[in-house]
Amino acid sequence: MDETGTNGSSDGGRGSRQPVHLPVLLREVVAILDLREGLVVVDGTVGAGGHARAIVPAIGPSGVFVGLDRDSEILVPARAALAEAAAVGAGARVSLHHLAHSQMHEALAAIGQSRCDRVLLDLGVSSMQLDRPERGFSFMADGPLDMRMDASAPNSAADWLASVSEQVLADTIYQLGEERYSRRIARAIVETRRRTPIVRTTQLADLVRAAMPGHARGGRIHPATRTFQAIRMAVNDELGELERGLQAAIACLAPGGRLAVLSFHSIEDRVVKHFMRAHCHVLTKKPITAMPDELRDNPRARSAKLRCGVRKEDAA
Ligand SMILES: C[S@@+](CC[C@H](N)C(=O)[O-])C[C@H]1O[C@@H](n2cnc3c(N)ncnc32)[C@H](O)[C@@H]1O
Known part of the structure; x- marks a missing residue:
């Protein structure tokens, strides 16, 4: 991890x-x-x-x-x-x-x-990147859903999430995040973005948490850890x-x-x-x-x- x-x-x-x-x-x-x-x-x-x-x-x-x-x-x-x-x-x-x-x-x-x-x-x-909420890498504090290591790169995590297909999103969360609930999470993201843009870190973290089955929400690591990792890795290639x-x-x-x-x-x-x-x-x-x-x-x-x-x- x-x-x-x-x-x-x-x-x-x-x-x-x-x-x-x-x-x-x-x-x-x-x-x-x-x-x-x-x-x-x-x-x-x-x-x-x-x-x-x-x-x-x-x-x-x-x-x-x-x-x-x-x-x-x-x-x-x-x-x-x-x-x-x-x-x-x-x-x-x-x-x-x-x-x-x-x-x-x-x-x-x-x-x-x-x-x-x-x-x-x-x-x-x-x-130093994780601990700055304004960089958008962390689900621990609210910030814009950015995650770009290079702030001059064109697409933030919010941009990527707004346009990626459900299939690619699910595969990314599964492969890069090794997240077993990748399909449920991808579905929840796609359903949410139809109603409202996903632009804040805590908004995404809450959404991921809610998409997971109850027994998977506890544990040593935050339920959004794997999804955040996968999105960060994709956004920064x-x-x-x-x-x-x-x-x-x-x-x-x-x-x-x-x-x-x-x-x-x-x-x-x-x-x-x-x-x-x-x-x-x-x-x-x-x-x-x-x-x-x-x-x-x-x-x-x-x-x-x-x-x-x-x-x-x-x-x-
Ligand atoms: C784990 S930190 C490095 C920490 C450093 N070795 C130290 O001890 O302070 C990784 C750093 O690599 C940078 N980074 C990640 N991917 C990169 C890439 N493809 N090219 C250049 N820098 C990159 C990140 O912005 C971050 O600052």
């Missing part, structure tokens, strides 16, 4: 009002990337810079760190965090780009690089982006370079596993998962799977 349902307070219990995002499997990511001075590292999903803060000092002043995110808003805290990390640790040259990870060659070209030595992809959404991002990583990595991917969804993990087998010498026969100490501090880590491979000489 993706992190959307385990949202809750992500301020680490510190009482801060500013949402923070705890980087998942941080020690493990840093270790498996085998970071050394002078490397060129692409973080394709830099977010607010949780992993990046550890990478930048590790590659030293001769290193180059390139961070990308589809969300321009999240690059603001990333910039501040990385300036600090670079100053403290005599860290790498840092450049941040509002681009999808599938466009990493553009980011590298913009700073005069053609190749990189390491690529990290940490998929899904950041707690997350599986398409993953395929394109993996291809871009192999095209940009120098032979012998390393690709590490953190996924939170079984379909994504399957895509990553097969891709790595085809293009890399796999370093993680089984995916690396979180240790109990991390699970205690960060519920998002529960479904995380880390895979890493070394790009084959002849991969293309």
Whole structure:
């Protein structure tokens, strides 16, 4: 299950009002990337810079760190965090780009690089996105039904829900959300939108809850968790982006370079596993998962799977 349902307070219990995002499997990511001075590292999903803060000092002043995110808003805290990390640790040259990870060659070209030595992809959404009701990712607080990671993208979740066919909606909720009541939920959405547009997060969450049988409404996770996850993945074409991002990583990595991917969804993990087998010498026969100490501090880590491979000489 993706992190959307385990949202809750992500301020680490510190009482801060500013949402923070705890980087998942941080020690493990840093270790498996085998970071050394002078490397060129692409973080394709830099977010607010949780992993990046550890990478930048590790590659030293001769290193180059390139961070990308589809969300321009999240690059603001990333910039501040990385300036600090670079100053403290005599860290790498840092450049941040509002681009999808599938466009990493553009980011590298913009700073005069053609190749990189390491690529990290940490998929899904950041707690900083989930915790802002105005971004529309969460059913925990009312907000516009947006869910776009890139606010300049044309279609919000509300737009998508207004036009998608019942069949495609049901299939999406079933496949991307692994939701067994997908057909009932799709039917309820289509019936509701005939009467009134579905434009608020809590409106959708209530509707999904009401569409489920009574015995399925309790439980550890909110009944709308899976449906929200599926709609978010569809609106942002997350599986398409993953395929394109993996291809871009192999095209940009120098032979012998390393690709590490953190996924939170079984379909994504399957895509990553097969891709790595085809293009890399796999370093993680089984995916690396979180240790109990991390699970205690960060519920998002529960479904995380880390895979890493070394790009084959002849991969293309
Ligand atoms: C799980 S968060 C990354 C958190 C980051 N590693 C950290 O520790 O702070 C995922 C981030 O990737 C971004 N993202 C998702 N899909 C993307 C894509 N295709 N290209 C670029 N960024 C993407 C999201 O906007 C989000 O900020």
